[in-house]
Amino acid sequence: xxxxxxxxxxxxxxxxxxxxxxxxxxxxxxxxxxxxxxxxxxxxxxxxxxxxxxxxxxxxxxxxxxxxxxxxxxxxxxxxxxxxxxxxxxxxxxxxxxxxxxxxxxxxxxxxxxxxxxxxxxxxxxxxxxxxxxxxxxxxxxxxxxxxxxxxxxxxxxxxxxxxxxxxxxxxxxxxxxxxxxxxxxxxxxxxxxxxxxxxxxxxxxxxxxxxxxxxxxxxxxxxxxxxxxxxxxxxxxxxxxxxxxxxxxxxxxxxx
Numbered sequence: 001x002x003x004x005x006x007x008x009x010x011x012x013x014x015x016x017x018x019x020x021x022x023x024x025x026x027x028x029x030x031x032x033x034x035x036x037x038x039x040x041x042x043x044x045x046x047x048x049x050x051x052x053x054x055x056x057x058x059x060x061x062x063x064x065x066x067x068x069x070x071x072x073x074x075x076x077x078x079x080x081x082x083x084x085x086x087x088x089x090x091x092x093x094x095x096x097x098x099x100x101x102x103x104x105x106x107x108x109x110x111x112x113x114x115x116x117x118x119x120x121x122x123x124x125x126x127x128x129x130x131x132x133x134x135x136x137x138x139x140x141x142x143x144x145x146x147x148x149x150x151x152x153x154x155x156x157x158x159x160x161x162x163x164x165x166x167x168x169x170x171x172x173x174x175x176x177x178x179x180x181x182x183x184x185x186x187x188x189x190x191x192x193x194x195x196x197x198x199x200x201x202x203x204x205x206x207x208x209x210x211x212x213x214x215x216x217x218x219x220x221x222x223x224x225x226x227x228x229x230x231x232x233x234x235x236x237x238x239x240x241x242x243x244x245x246x247x248x249x250x251x252x253x254x255x256x257x
Contacts, residue, residue, distance in 0.1 A: 002060050003083040007098070007105035008076045009038035010120050010162070016135035017120030019106040019113055026076050029066075034120050038103070040071040046097050047079065054082065076105075084115050099186070118186070122161045122236065127154025138233050145169070145229055159232055164189070167235040175222035178231050179250075180241055194254060195247040196221055197231055203246055220246070 006023060017034030025032040044063070051061035063079040065071050084107065104117040112132060113119055124133040124144055133144065136159075148155050150171035160166040164186035169176040178197040185191040202220035223231075227245070234242050241247050 001083040002080055004108040005079045005081070005084070005105055005114055006076050006108060007040075007043060007079060007103050007114075008035050009103050010034060010118075011036040014121070018134045020111040023106050023108065023111065031075055035075065037073045037075055040065055040074045040077050042101055043077055043098070043103060044071060046101065047077075047081075050097050051081075118162050118164060119160070120162060122159055124157065124159050126157040128152055136236075138236055141232050141236070142229060145225065145232065150174070159235060161235070165235075167232055169228050169232070172222055175224060176228040177221050178223055178228050180231070180235065180247070192251065192254075193249060194251045195241065195249050197223060197227075197241075198246040198248055199223055199227070200244070200246050 006026065008022065008026070010017060011034055013034070015032075015034040017032065022032045022034060026035075031037075047061065047063050051059075054061055059082050061079075061081045063077055063081075065074045065077055069075065098114075099116060104119070105114045106112065107114055113123065113134070119134055121135040124136050124140075126144075126148060128147075128149060133140070136144065145157065148157055148169075148171050150173055155171035156168060158166055158168040164183045165181060166183075167178065167180045169178045179194065180197065181192055181194045183189055183192045198220040199222070200220075202222075206220065223245070231242060231245070234240070
């Protein structure tokens with residue numbers, strides 16, 4: 001199956017860039033304030049290389065810059081190519097081919113960022129909503145977090161920023177397990193630190209070393225809603241991990257055996 005995609009470059013500013021709004025402006029021939037023109041020649045070279053390999057196995061590839069536009073200073077590049085899905089193999093392929101170019105873009109069919117590429121400011125996703133929320137503000141967070149239903153399947157939420165860092169939570173009844181990741185090699189995700197936030201009071205009240213399996217009712221990994229909101233807000237505002245909480249580094253648990 002073939003999909004249609006628009007590649008663009010985010011401007012270095014704080015204007016929100018919700019994909020559907022950006023695409024609507026581009027289709028009207030307007031430049032959205034969240035975008036900047038870019039040199040498309042490296043992208044076109046990547047497309048030529050990918051298409052050359054893909055056509056040998058029957059894939060269809062085609063692309064164009066805006067009519068009358070110059071590739072060295074364009075607003076976007078339209079690409080028709082094999083449908084991008086969320087499997088690991090496809091994500092790795094797009095990361096390998098396009099992420100290092102510093103571009104982002106939209107899947108025309110669903111109005112979402114192309115898998116493996118980054119939002120303008122942030123993206124908030126949950127396991128209980130089909131549609132991601134792009135470029136939310138701190139004022140949006142309380143309602144979004146309160147909407148997580150712990151008794152329903154997949155009660156989690158992830159907030160990812162433009163640097164591929166993220167904070168996430170998983171609801172356990174009225175409390176949440178909250179994790180924070182700093183990625184040092186965006187698009188590859190092999191160099192990172194990953195922490196779990198812990199309630200210092202609960203941690204101090206444990207009898208002996210912390211063991212998640214026997215904490216029973218006073219698990220320090222489980223934070224109140226207000227604490228979860230505070231951590232998400234700090235992340236969104238670009239602040240460091242709040243010192244009020246103990247941060248257990250669990251990076252080693254993600255290492256390949």
